[in-house]
Amino acid sequence: MAFRRRSPRFWLGRLVRNLLAWVAIAFALFPAAFVLGTSFDPAQNLRTARIIPAQPTTANYLYLFRERQEINFPRWLLNTVYVAGITSAFGVFLCALGAYAFSRFRFRGRRTGLLTILLVQMFPQTVGMVAIYLILQTLGRQIPWLGLNTHPGLILVYLGGAIGFNTWFMKGYFDTIPRSLEESALVDGATPFQAFWRIVLPVARPILAVVFVIQFISVYSEYLLASLILKGSDKYTLAVGLQLFIGEAYNRRWGSFAAAAVMGAAMILIIFYALQSQIISGLTGGAVKE
């Protein structure tokens, strides 16, 4: 690009804009930067922890992986990944099934069904916490592995909450897949389910991945229901465990908490930035598209 002569005002504008951007970036990054820095500082008091440690060590990280009963960080991380993974995998499958029916079949009750799902989904699941708690309690009396303080119980709750929105979201995508793809298969004698399984699902892989990841992240971060349902330290997800771990102990456990925070956030950060554009269009979707 040819260099064009600009007025000083133009350059001042440039400078101000970049400056503003950096101020905003400082605001955005300082908590993360501070935690990352202090996670390498052996000081356990937030008051004395320094963002650039005088004697950096990895002691805080090693501390978290020592075998312990009450504070069991590796266990919490595993639990979280397990619950989020299973919920997301099942959720994606169930939603894809439903979305396929809404997208491809014409049947009585279809419109009502779509509307109802949309309506029901507007009520946050957490508001029904007492009912959810009591339902799980009752379930657990007959089926102990599905009751309170169990991972399958929690997964059941999350699955219920995951269906509505994601079914809608996927239906929108399925609508954009040309029907001609399946029609030839159906002519060749495939059942509708085979057409769904062998043709539509593989084509829809990107949306399946997005729904999986969004679901995974949201379960990973869920706190209320997890804290209500999980009561034993060996069952906690990261959100529940970390909250109890730090409690009021900012002057005694900051270093190890910082290390836990870094590790807890790392996986999600990596996933988020790796799939940035898809996730963002998924989360902010509906606003500006079309």
Next chain:
Amino acid sequence: MFRSKSFGSVPSTLIKVSALSLLDAVAIFFAVLLAWEGSWLLVGLIAGGLFGLNILAFSRRLYPFRYLAPGLFFMILMVVLPLVYTVYISFTNYATGNILSKDQVIGLLTTRYYLPPDAPTFTFRAFGEGGTLYALYLWGPAGEYVLFPDGRLDAPSLHRLEDLDGDGRPDLVDGKPALSTPELTRFVSTLQNLAVPFGEGVLRLSTLSTFRLYAPQYRYDPATDTLVDLRTGKVYRAQGGNFVAPDGEKLDPGWVTFVGFANYLRFLRDPLYHRAFVRVFGWTVIWAILTVTLSFALGLGLAILLNDRHLRLRKFYRSLLIVPYAIPAFISILIWRGFFNVEVGLFNQVLTQYFGVRVPWLTDPFWARFACILTNVWLTYPYMMLVSLGALQSIPEEMYEAAKVDGATGWQRFSRITFPLLLISVAPLLIGSFAFTFNNFTLIWLLTRGEPVVEIGSRAGATDILLSYAYKLSFQGGRGAEYNMTAALAVVIFIIVALISGISFTRTKALEEVSRGL
């Protein structure tokens, strides 16, 4: 286009039928178990689900529902059912002290016993050998018995009693010698747990050598639905989930019963609940409006900054600015809680060092609220920024060129073109954000737990939103669970959310799609 193919060959039909009958058998088994326990809600659910499943498997017309059923099942179980159940609970008195059914309560109260002053006493002697307790021999004005540690009471004639020293009391029972007092002390806890039915009452251990006959304290009269205290003669009438005496004394426990709108009315009439509700509701609305507005303002400002094509590093800036969005919120909130810590927190360190002030973050109502809003603006502005960026880019360039030709200033272009157009596309999302923030339990709970306390005796603190207050009513350790009040509050939240959604619902694309029959 999908017709005959949904019905397979003979073997596949056979497999289907046998798998289905197996599933039916298992489900019916569980339903019977649940019915035994009296969980009719779940029984109904299983019966309905099973019925639906069997119809689905064979109905040609309902073929599409085979795809919908699995998802719908979970949604009904964990979203719809809790909704219905919550409404139900909100009209009952279901809370600590009123958890059982009426029959259970009557059963519990009529098996309570007391010791009348003239209660018959039985003296006893214990027998056994080799460190075990075999039986007790009881005697008193009401007769003589042989009592076994499992609670069995026999007539002496059924056992072989031998009186060796001629004092009229046996020294061997079925050949077992008497135990000394030190030997007997090892069995005290076994004996204390004994409650042996005897006539109307029960025999219980009184001292290390006596049992006494305890009498039932209450008698239930089904005809008048009253409970009589046999000790005092007081009559308790069944009333609103408890047995209540004329003088107002209530018996615990009570049972679950319908109370109509009583729970809702308590938020209006009971001063403690009313003040809490008004305070919490007010803050919830202010909190949601302020957070969304500030966050949107910041996000929009940054979006405009980044939307400048002359800004070389804008892609890079953007990816750094969305970091708060990419970190799991519960982690960031706990970090911010540390920063706000009055003693050791980062903010007070800096403020003390450079300005000599110490701000009572999280302990003073105003600053705690300030902290909540600041933290949530930090958490949510990236979303607003991304949404605004998308909306900005969809505004056609020609509009600006036309405005330029007409001599509009930068501010005019923003306020007359950019902002109105942007608002149209972003409004539904802002309403969605409002609804989300309105119920953002995680932020409030992890940052302040609803504290600081503003009124002694009330569970609602300065930063409690409706949802966190509802949570505290049922799940705050150390205090009873007011499930009914939580449910009533939840229904209020449902209604508010429905109103908010109703507004945005009429504007969403989704509705158009449905009405167009896409």
